Amino acid sequence: MAKLDFGPIADTTRRAEIVALLRRAILTGQLEPGQKLNELRISEQMRVSRAPLREAMRELVQEGILTSIPYAGTFVIDVTAKDIIDAYSLNKVLDEFAIELAWPQRDQRFFDELDRRHEAVKQATRAVDTTRQIETALQLHGLIYEWADNSVLLETWQRLTSRLQMYFALHQRALNEPVPAEGVHETYVALLKGADMRAAQHHAREHIDVDFEELLAYARGLEKRTSKN
């Protein structure tokens, strides 16, 4: 008999499903920054009572993509240019660290997974599914964190990723054009397969900076718009 190790069974609480639904709505930009979440309205739409909805919202507040003001409401976080700068500069540091840790851990499974995720990005790009394109690109990026074998680092990166995904989605929705980043992933994947760790670390920085400039320009636009109100 083949050796099968079963993972934990799916969470079947309403709360978990609500969290997933809300997170997706926020990260894809369907819920816009600053927007208020009306508990009664949402609970009726989802055919759920307010209790599990509120618990789900509390989780997302701690996750950093919602913000809560007592007796006033819960809102999608606002996105400022500084937030994006901060997130990206931290991401650089974490990337270097993750590559350093993951480097000696690379094995055949790592390379296979690398190819698989790279393929997923290319497929999403061909299908012009921008939302999925962002998701797959971040998953490709996250591989080094999964292989770094540092649970705290992984958890930290996942929190950061939530925001980055939101920023990209907003950027994409605002401009309504696909994210470029065509050949960038090619060299990234190639370097992770190579033998020069420092080169991979260096490229991670550059790669980030490419998208960063574009995203930052968008954020500055946001700043001006919100300051008008």
Added chain:
Amino acid sequence: MAKLDFGPIADTTRRAEIVALLRRAILTGQLEPGQKLNELRISEQMRVSRAPLREAMRELVQEGILTSIPYAGTFVIDVTAKDIIDAYSLNKVLDEFAIELAWPQRDQRFFDELDRRHEAVKQATRAVDTTRQIETALQLHGLIYEWADNSVLLETWQRLTSRLQMYFALHQRALNEPVPAEGVHETYVALLKGADMRAAQHHAREHIDVDFEELLAYARGLEKRTSKN
């Protein structure tokens, strides 16, 4: 009239108070790792209904110091040696980054605050209040993060700090002797006041390693004990 900027007034929801109470109980080790939190019992003790208690617990789960298994219960996280290693190695990286960012931001207020917090540590040490000693030491350490002017970094460090505080408290409770770290803070403070950034970064690593070895030994003891069960 003097320019006064008022901060937000205190949260007056039961939920917020419950979060504070539970967090403190966990971080001081009054609630032991792996221990189950019975909702009914705690809500009765606190004279609160289960709704705000559950919401508070959801926050602490996302904060990383509780873990929840659907229909089974919510538990204080287990502490493994690997967790401590992971947290500390990430802390090193973040420290270097924080010092780099905070370095040019140092001003008179920074130095004053540095002295103030250093004094608080010494006072707690003299009073042999170990819980407060841990708190103040971490607050001293956190100054560079507050001055780094990177909200995401600060938030990340605060999450990490929760765990570190818990680890130290457990360590202290287990050995029932005050944490040494007497002269270490002296040089740390002196270096942050100095002109050599690289030296400060380097010391931060060493300083960490001192406590680290001790803490790690304790964690390995934990490992053995739990593996016996």
Added chain:
DNA sequence: GACAAGCAGATTGTCGACAATCCAGCAAGA
């Protein structure tokens, strides 16, 4: 017309009760 007090509506926070699920223990059968 300007401004403060107060009221009504809406929304969030909290509560107590019910439903769904789990777990330990026991009984029945192979």
Added chain:
DNA sequence: TCTTGCTGGATTGTCGACAATCTGCTTGTC
């Protein structure tokens, strides 16, 4: 003896209703 199925009690998940708070408008007064 081991396994399987059942059952009662305890605990978590969810619900609907009530209380506390905020907000905008109205009203009354100057």
